[in-house]
Amino acid sequence: MIIETISYLCTRCQSANIYKNGHNKSGNAQFRCKDCGRSSVLKPKIKYTEEQKELMINTYLERGSLRGMQRLFGVAPQTLMGWIKKSKQQEIE
Template sequence: MIIETISYVCTRCQSANIYKNGHNQSGNAQFRCKDCGRSSVLKPKIKYTEEQKELIMNTYLERGSLRGMQ
């Protein structure tokens, strides 16, 4: 039997002293660091490319909607 262990660290202070702290609205598990107090998601679902970020910012500055971009 093979057991694989994954250890996570805080995204701010790189401490391994973290604990599970519920879920956010998207359903991702949130974790809180006992050392620095940061609460964050270890694996966020939404990732945008640089082109998508630029398009979103340009649309925002023109006061358009995200739905209107598609």
């Protein structure tokens, strides 16, 4: 019998001293680091490509509503607003 063990590290401090800390709204397992206190998901389910993010941001900038964006693309309004704020900061720099 072959037994495979996977050891995970904290995404911030790279410590192996982490423990399972429940689940988030998407159902992903959350982990908490005992050293730095960061709580994060090790394997997020939903990933958006840069092209998808750009399409959503451009649709919003063309006067699309947040609720319409949520229905159309399935993205949370808070996530979309975070992307828009980041894109505006990048334009300034």
